Amino acid sequence: MSNVLIKRAETVLIHHPRPNHLSYGTSRMADLLLPEIRSDEKRVKPRTCRVCGAGAEVRWYGSIDTHCAECWKARVRRYYRDTKPERQEYERSRAMLPHRVAMREAYQQTDAGKAAVARAHKASQVRYPEKRRAHVTVGNAVRDGKLIKPTACERCHVDSSAKRALHAHHHDYNKPLDVEWLCGTCHRLEHRK
Numbered sequence: 001m002s003n004v005l006i007k008r009a010e011t012v013l014i015h016h017p018r019p020n021h022l023s024y025g026t027s028r029m030a031d032l033l034l035p036e037i038r039s040d041e042k043r044v045k046p047r048t049c050r051v052c053g054a055g056a057e058v059r060w061y062g063s064i065d066t067h068c069a070e071c072w073k074a075r076v077r078r079y080y081r082d083t084k085p086e087r088q089e090y091e092r093s094r095a096m097l098p099h100r101v102a103m104r105e106a107y108q109q110t111d112a113g114k115a116a117v118a119r120a121h122k123a124s125q126v127r128y129p130e131k132r133r134a135h136v137t138v139g140n141a142v143r144d145g146k147l148i149k150p151t152a153c154e155r156c157h158v159d160s161s162a163k164r165a166l167h168a169h170h171h172d173y174n175k176p177l178d179v180e181w182l183c184g185t186c187h188r189l190e191h192r193k
């Protein structure tokens with residue numbers, strides 16, 4: 001190793017002193033040339049996880065001094081779980097912004113967009129076979145006249161004479177003919193509950 005490089009590494013260390021717990025974001029040059037600095041031996045104060053009380057024997061992330069790696073991950077997971085409704089609501093409202101709606105509709109007209117829709121549909125059929133069976137059963141029953149499709153949404157009573165405008169909503173996919181006929185809006189609201 002050349003002296004110039006070692007001098008350079010020392011300069012970096014002097015001008016960017018590392019905290020004892022060695023967080024990310026310090027000089028790569030210093031990491032390369034002076035690996036011994038990476039050890040935790042220079043810590044002034046030993047770590048203790050404030051949740052589980054564990055110390056050096058468990059895994060830690062570089063700069064988090066209050067939680068061990070596992071407790072920190074649990075905390076992040078809890079945060080994402082607890083804020084899921086707000087985040088979903090936010091993403092939904094964003095998805096309905098006019099320019100996003102326009103972009104989505106334009107994409108769905110393209111070949112790639114059509115393929116993506118078909119792929120998603122196929123994946124859903126594989127993932128929820130009971131749902132697919134229920135839909136097929138309803139389609140056949142309507143075709144055979146065993147199930148009469150009304151002309152208005154059963155909730156908001158909006159007239160839906162246009163073809164395919166009403167959705168058959170199932171409360172239980174194991175009772176495929178027990179359906180409520182809903183317009184697209186009421187159906188989406190129902191599934192958000």
Ligand SMILES: [Zn+2]
Nearest residue numbers: 049052068071
């Ligand atoms: Zn812990």
Ligand SMILES: [Zn+2]
Nearest residue numbers: 153156183186
């Ligand atoms: Zn409706």
Ligand SMILES: [Zn+2]
Nearest residue numbers: 168169170187
């Ligand atoms: Zn439904």
